[in-house]
Amino acid sequence: MKATRxxxxxxxxxxxxxxxxxxxxxxxxxxxxxxxxGLGFTRDPxxxxxxxxxxxxxxxxxxxxxxxxxQVVPGQIGVVVPDLDLLQGRLKAVQDRLAGSRFxxxxxxxxxxxxxxxxxxxxxxxxxxxxxxxxxxxPFVEFQVKAGAAKGIARFYQEVMRAPSQIEADNGGDAAAQxxxxxxxxxxxxx
Numbered sequence: 262m263k264a265t266r267x268x269x270x271x272x273x274x275x276x277x278x279x280x281x282x283x284x285x286x287x288x289x290x291x292x293x294x295x296x297x298x299g300l301g302f303t304r305d306p307x308x309x310x311x312x313x314x315x316x317x318x319x320x321x322x323x324x325x326x327x328x329x330x331x332q333v334v335p336g337q338i339g340v341v342v343p344d345l346d347l348l349q350g351r352l353k354a355v356q357d358r359l360a361g362s363r364f365x366x367x368x369x370x371x372x373x374x375x376x377x378x379x380x381x382x383x384x385x386x387x388x389x390x391x392x393x394x395x396x397x398x399x400p401f402v403e404f405q406v407k408a409g410a411a412k413g414i415a416r417f418y419q420e421v422m423r424a425p426s427q428i429e430a431d432n433g434g435d436a437a438a439q440x441x442x443x444x445x446x447x448x449x450x451x452x
Contacts, residue, residue: 281316281323282402284381285332289315291378292326295364299355300340300375300383301348320398331379338383339401345373345387 286292289312296302296317305316305323317324319340342348345368352366352375362378375383388396406414415426 280321281325282334282338282399283325283327284334285329286326286379287328287331288378289313289326289328291359291362292317294355294358295377296324296326299351299359300385301342301351320395322399333380334382334402334404335406336382336402336404338381338399339386339403340383341386341388341392341395341398341400343388343396345385348373348385 292315293304297304302324303318305318308316312328314325314327317326349366349368352373356364356366359378363376363380364378366373366375368374369384371386373385375385377383386392386400392398392400411428415428418424418426
């Protein structure tokens with residue numbers, strides 16, 4: 262008998278998965294150098310293949326990169342890559358061509374910290390049990406928001422997305438760093 266996969270196990274309330282992140286970039290050639298050559302992701306060969314937008318595949322997720330003025334996510338984007346050593350080799354290979362931009366990278370304890378040419382921060386991890394069976398993908402996007410915003414964010418997920426959520430405050434109180442737990446998905450809010 263053929264086993265079937267129960268996709269409901271992956272549901273987070275009314276949320277199935279993190280599908281894509283839209284980030285505006287001013288230069289498609291530089292975006293290709295960073296996302297494809299440097300990070301090792303692939304350009305979607307079927308959708309949005311023009312010069313004004315590109316979709317970059319990262320496992321089951323994507324970056325949508327329309328050409329406009331640079332957009333910087335206030336926080337960090339987590340990605341899982343199959344091999345951190347190979348990632349470092351690719352980053353070394355593109356660093357001279359990205360000189361003069363905000364591109365930077367460093368090896369941390371359990372990850373590689375990477376800043377894109379426009380200032381977006383990525384935390385790159387090797388596959389690990391905390392990411393389930395993900396060997397390539399985007400397990401989280403972490404936002405830094407103003408003090409007091411966590412309650413409104415949690416309410417949005419409860420009311421609009423119909424996803425159960427709760428707030429866990431570090432050091433007690435609304436002014437401290439907080440984690441919004443949306444079912445099994447945790448959204449970290451640094452205030």
